[in-house]
Ligand SMILES: NC(=O)C1=CN([C@@H]2O[C@H](COP(=O)(O)OP(=O)(O)OC[C@H]3O[C@@H](n4cnc5c(N)ncnc54)[C@H](OP(=O)(O)O)[C@@H]3O)[C@@H](O)[C@H]2O)C=CC1
């Protein structure tokens with residue numbers, strides 16, 4: 010099954026013109042999307058609570074309001090708070106301020122798919138989910154490219170909800186790279202699967218375990234860092250540019266042979282079964298329930314794991330070495 014890719018020339022409607030878009034949240038995605046849409050000529054305001062994000066959005070020259078006020082003023086309310094607080098914010102500050110004909114937008118399907126948020130029938134419910142971290146959505150937009158995005162319609166009250174989603178994605182720079190049509194269910198399942206098993210969960214487990222094996226065997230932490238952590242980006246860049254073929258072409262035959270024969274000893278049938286189990290827990294709601302219970306219980310496990318990660322030898326040695334490479338920190342010049 011394959012999906013049609015859309016590019017800038019394919020998005021020709023103009024329903025977004027004249028609409029006021031309120032970004033609820035000015036964090037990783039809110040900051041990137043608000044700035045990208047403003048630069049694309051969209052009328053943007055921000056809705057956040059007083060504090061760091063509020064001050065930052067003001068400093069960036071936006072009109073900033075409390076969430077309820079922003080939702081009331083806007084035609085399109087784009088929900089970009091953390092997923093776990095989104096339903097509380099929606100119920101307390103957004104729901105009563107939605108008017109018939111408004112658009113309720115998301116960048117991840119979690120709250121709609123798991124029914125934490127149920128919108129009234131007279132509004133459009135759409136999604137524009139960039140497939141990349143917010144800072145990079147902004148950085149690539151500024152550089153003239155973008156991050157691809159998924160778009161989806163959950164509820165079509167206006168009759169052109171899908172066009173809205175596509176136009177929003179285009180204004181965010183995504184149509185320069187490609188838009189893919191999806192559903193809230195598919196995006197949620199795939200996004201959670203990707204981050205748990207490959208992008209974050211898989212990659213960090215791989216790096217951390219490789220670092221432990223090397224340092225426990227007596228190799229220096231600095232050498233181990235450069236081998237299994239720092240070089241990961243360089244190898245991923247090659248995969249990004251031309252797939253495994255380019256990556257192997259640019260690497261030695263020794264590494265290629267070792268990779269084919271030794272890699273499957275590490276990631277194997279057992280790992281695949283674990284991934285299938287993780288996918289099932291996403292599909293049947295087990296993960297979503299566990300995550301929301303964890304949040305409502307005060308995020309005890311999340312904070313414990315985060316502390317362990319921050320205090321790990323790998324993080325510390327990496328921080329020391331990165332401090333001597335100022336160009337690494339400068340790479341992120343558009344995030345703050
Ligand atoms: N991180 C990413 O790049 C990606 C995120 N997404 C999705 O985008 C959405 C936003 O995530 P992300 O950008 O990571 O979130 P962040 O944690 O980076 O930002 C959250 C924002 O919401 C604000 N906020 C938090 N709590 C409240 C509250 N109670 N009331 C009002 N504002 C609040 C924060 O402000 P304050 O400073 O006051 O805390 C901050 O501005 C999620 O649905 C996520 O799944 C999708 C693709 C990638």
Ligand SMILES: CC(=O)[C@](C)(O)C(=O)O
Pocket residue numbers: 139140141142143200204208
């Ligand atoms: C960065 C990204 O795309 C993720 C993994 O979906 C997220 O932050 O939720």
